[in-house]
Amino acid sequence: MQYHVLACDYDATLASEGKVDAAVVAALARLAASGRRLVLATGRRFDDLCSVFPDVALFDLVVAENGGVLYDPRRPVHWPLAAPPPAEFLARLRARGVDPLAVGEVIVATRDPHDRAVDDSIRELGLALQVIHNKGAVMVLPRGVDKASGVAAALRRLGHSPRAAVAVGDAENDCTMLRMCGHGVAVANALEAVKQASDRVTAHPNGRGVVELVDWLLTADPADRSP
Numbered sequence: 001m002q003y004h005v006l007a008c009d010y011d012a013t014l015a016s017e018g019k020v021d022a023a024v025v026a027a028l029a030r031l032a033a034s035g036r037r038l039v040l041a042t043g044r045r046f047d048d049l050c051s052v053f054p055d056v057a058l059f060d061l062v063v064a065e066n067g068g069v070l071y072d073p074r075r076p077v078h079w080p081l082a083a084p085p086p087a088e089f090l091a092r093l094r095a096r097g098v099d100p101l102a103v104g105e106v107i108v109a110t111r112d113p114h115d116r117a118v119d120d121s122i123r124e125l126g127l128a129l130q131v132i133h134n135k136g137a138v139m140v141l142p143r144g145v146d147k148a149s150g151v152a153a154a155l156r157r158l159g160h161s162p163r164a165a166v167a168v169g170d171a172e173n174d175c176t177m178l179r180m181c182g183h184g185v186a187v188a189n190a191l192e193a194v195k196q197a198s199d200r201v202t203a204h205p206n207g208r209g210v211v212e213l214v215d216w217l218l219t220a221d222p223a224d225r226s227p
Contacts, residue, residue, distance in 0.1 A: 005165040007181060008168050009168065010040060011043075068081055068104065069105050081150060108140040151167065
């Protein structure tokens with residue numbers, strides 16, 4: 001087979017309103033049974049993901065915090081992929097009244113319209129941080145850290161190159177991952193910019209689009225095909 005790994009976004013791709021349907025779980029299990037590896041790439045913190053997705057151990061690895069932390073959900077162990085957020089940055093955001101404010105091992109997250117306060121705080125403190133948008137969510141990470149860098153770390157640990165991976169997503173923060181992998185797929189409900197960055201757009205939205213993608217992989221790229 002040509003494609004050995006599926007890298008999948010969670011919210012509005014795998015999941016609808018935060019939940020994954022049983023049919024999607026069954027499709028992922030079929031794909032894993034074909035010998036392929038599964039990577040989940042999400043902006044969520046890992047504990048938050050586990051609270052809404054009890055089948056997380058279907059995946060070989062989870063890229064959480066939008067590329068900030070890599071998890072093995074079956075052991076479980078994890079590897080931070082960047083430094084934690086600076087204390088002075090968090091203090092500056094709180095002093096500016098930024099709320100909500102979620103802090104992970106690497107990520108700092110809030111929502112519009114607090115992006116201006118975030119940008120001002122980064123500039124005033126001279127920090128090497130970047131802002132990544134995701135449908136109203138505002139995520140702050142060290143420069144160079146995103147879903148592409150996180151999935152690349154996962155692929156290295158699995159022993160595969162980006163060319164051997166298919167990635168699927170729906171939002172702005174998925175674009176780097178879609179471009180990096182050998183085949184980028186946007187679900188039907190994806191933003192137009194994400195569709196433009198993809199090699200394929202599914203006919204169905206959300207999890208139904210992922211099931212469609214799994215069916216295509218199992219049919220068009222059978223397991224007995226030489227790499």
